[in-house]
Amino acid sequence: MYKEKKEILCTVVKKCRTPDGCASNFSRCVNMKELTLTGLKSHDCHVILQDILPVALLHCYPSKDFMIIVVELANFFKKLCSKVLDVSELDKLQESIVKTLCNMEKVFLPSFFTVMVHLMVHLVEEAKLGGPVHYRWMYPLERSFVWLKSLVRNRAYPEGSIAEGYTVEECLTFCSRFLEGTTRFTRTSRNPDPSDNTKGMYMFDSVGEPIGKAVTIGQLDDQLLVQAHRYVLRHSDELDDLRREFLDQEKRKPGNLNLTDDDNEDLISRHFADWLEQKVILDDGLDITEKIRALAAKPSKCGVRYSGYIINGFRFHTISRETGHVTQNSGVVNLAENGVSYYGRLSDIFELSYKDYKVVFFKCDWYDVHHKAGIIRDEFGFTHVNFSRKIHTGEKLEDEPFVFSSQVDQVFYIQNPRSENWNTMVKFKPRDIFDMGGEPSSDETE
Structure with a gap:
C-alpha cells in the first residue's frame, strides 16, 4: 500500500471501539508514525x-477483485470459528473456500501460495x-505452558519445581472451594443473565441485571409516559384477544368498515388504553387476569433510570456513559415484525412499575432505514448507517423511540474515515451464550 492508504487503514483500526469482552484496546496496538x-x-x-479488516479495506482497497477475496476469507473464518456449526452448511463452506482460492490465484503471485495457504482447503473437513x-x-495450551514455566524456581531441577508448584496450586484450589465470600469459583460471569429476579416480578421472560448507579426519577415526562405505555399495550401477548375485540367493536362503527392495517395500528395507539381501562372497570370476567388489571391501571409516574443493563449475554451502556471509554456498548439492532432491521444507539434506560410488575425500556436514537440517505447496503454485503438521519425521536406523540430490553441485540459501528456521519455496522455475538438448538426428540435423547 501507499502511505496514504496505510494511514487510512491504521486510522480505522485505531478509532475502532468494540463491545466489552470482544477484543483488546486496538488504539494501543496502532503506531501511527510507523503505520x-x-x-x-x-x-x-x-x-x-x-x-475489522474488511471494513477498513473498504476505504483503501486497490481493486474490486482483491476486496472480494478479503470479504470471502473473512466470512469463511467467521463461520468456521463460530461456537456452533451447522453440518449442512459445511459443504457450502467447502465450496466457497475452493472458489476463493481460485480467485486468489488470479490476483497473487505463485510464490504467495505456501503450504499454510493451501491448508484452508482441509479446515472444513477437520x-x-x-x-x-x-x-x-x-491457545489455552500455550497459556498453560507459560503458567507452568512461571512455576520454575530452581533451574537445576525444573521438573521438581513444576511438580511442587502444581501441588501447591491444587491445594489452594481445593481450600478455596470451602471459603466464604467471592472466589474465582463462585463469582458470576462477566455478563450474567440471572434467571431469578430479586427486585420484583418482571412482565417479560428475559430478566436482566442493571449495572451502574440507579437514579430514581421523581416525575416522568407525560409524553414519555404515554409513549411507553402505548408501546406496552401494543406488544404485550396477554392483550392479543382484547386488541382483536377492540378492533371488532371499532369496525362496527359507521365509517370504519374498510380500515387498513395502518388505521388499526393508529386506533390501538390512540384509543386502546382508555378502552382497556373502562373494560377492566366494568367487566369482572375470568379472562381478566391480574397482569391485565395491572396494565389497565397504567404505570406509576415515578421510575428508575440506569446507565447500563445486562441481558441475553450483552452488556449495554448508554451513549453518555461510554463517553471517554475505549469500549462501545450502545449499538443496538431490533428486528421488527415486518422483517425490517432497525439500527440505533442506546440513549436511556428506565424502568416503569405496573403494581407488582415492572418493565425495562431502552430508549434509542433510531436511524432511517427506509431511504438511501439513511442506510446503504453495498455490493460486498456491508450495511452503512447515517447517524445524522434520525427517526422516531420522541418529539411527536406517535413516535416510538422505545423497545423492551429483551427485543434488541448488540452491534458495534466502525466510523467511515471520509465521513463522520456514516458508520459501518458489525454484528456481535455474546461470548458466554451458546446456541444449543431446539429440544431433542425422545429418540435423540436415548
Whole structure:
C-alpha cells in the first residue's frame, strides 16, 4: 500500500471501539508514525480478520477483485470459528473456500501460495471430524505452558519445581472451594443473565441485571409516559384477544368498515388504553387476569433510570456513559415484525412499575432505514448507517423511540474515515451464550 492508504487503514483500526469482552484496546496496538500494528493477541487477530479488516479495506482497497477475496476469507473464518456449526452448511463452506482460492490465484503471485495457504482447503473437513474449531485451538495450551514455566524456581531441577508448584496450586484450589465470600469459583460471569429476579416480578421472560448507579426519577415526562405505555399495550401477548375485540367493536362503527392495517395500528395507539381501562372497570370476567388489571391501571409516574443493563449475554451502556471509554456498548439492532432491521444507539434506560410488575425500556436514537440517505447496503454485503438521519425521536406523540430490553441485540459501528456521519455496522455475538438448538426428540435423547 501507499502511505496514504496505510494511514487510512491504521486510522480505522485505531478509532475502532468494540463491545466489552470482544477484543483488546486496538488504539494501543496502532503506531501511527510507523503505520504498523503491534502487540496483538491471537484473539485480536481473529477479530481483525473476521470483522475489522474488511471494513477498513473498504476505504483503501486497490481493486474490486482483491476486496472480494478479503470479504470471502473473512466470512469463511467467521463461520468456521463460530461456537456452533451447522453440518449442512459445511459443504457450502467447502465450496466457497475452493472458489476463493481460485480467485486468489488470479490476483497473487505463485510464490504467495505456501503450504499454510493451501491448508484452508482441509479446515472444513477437520471441522466435520473434530467438531467446532475453538475446542481444538492451541491457545489455552500455550497459556498453560507459560503458567507452568512461571512455576520454575530452581533451574537445576525444573521438573521438581513444576511438580511442587502444581501441588501447591491444587491445594489452594481445593481450600478455596470451602471459603466464604467471592472466589474465582463462585463469582458470576462477566455478563450474567440471572434467571431469578430479586427486585420484583418482571412482565417479560428475559430478566436482566442493571449495572451502574440507579437514579430514581421523581416525575416522568407525560409524553414519555404515554409513549411507553402505548408501546406496552401494543406488544404485550396477554392483550392479543382484547386488541382483536377492540378492533371488532371499532369496525362496527359507521365509517370504519374498510380500515387498513395502518388505521388499526393508529386506533390501538390512540384509543386502546382508555378502552382497556373502562373494560377492566366494568367487566369482572375470568379472562381478566391480574397482569391485565395491572396494565389497565397504567404505570406509576415515578421510575428508575440506569446507565447500563445486562441481558441475553450483552452488556449495554448508554451513549453518555461510554463517553471517554475505549469500549462501545450502545449499538443496538431490533428486528421488527415486518422483517425490517432497525439500527440505533442506546440513549436511556428506565424502568416503569405496573403494581407488582415492572418493565425495562431502552430508549434509542433510531436511524432511517427506509431511504438511501439513511442506510446503504453495498455490493460486498456491508450495511452503512447515517447517524445524522434520525427517526422516531420522541418529539411527536406517535413516535416510538422505545423497545423492551429483551427485543434488541448488540452491534458495534466502525466510523467511515471520509465521513463522520456514516458508520459501518458489525454484528456481535455474546461470548458466554451458546446456541444449543431446539429440544431433542425422545429418540435423540436415548
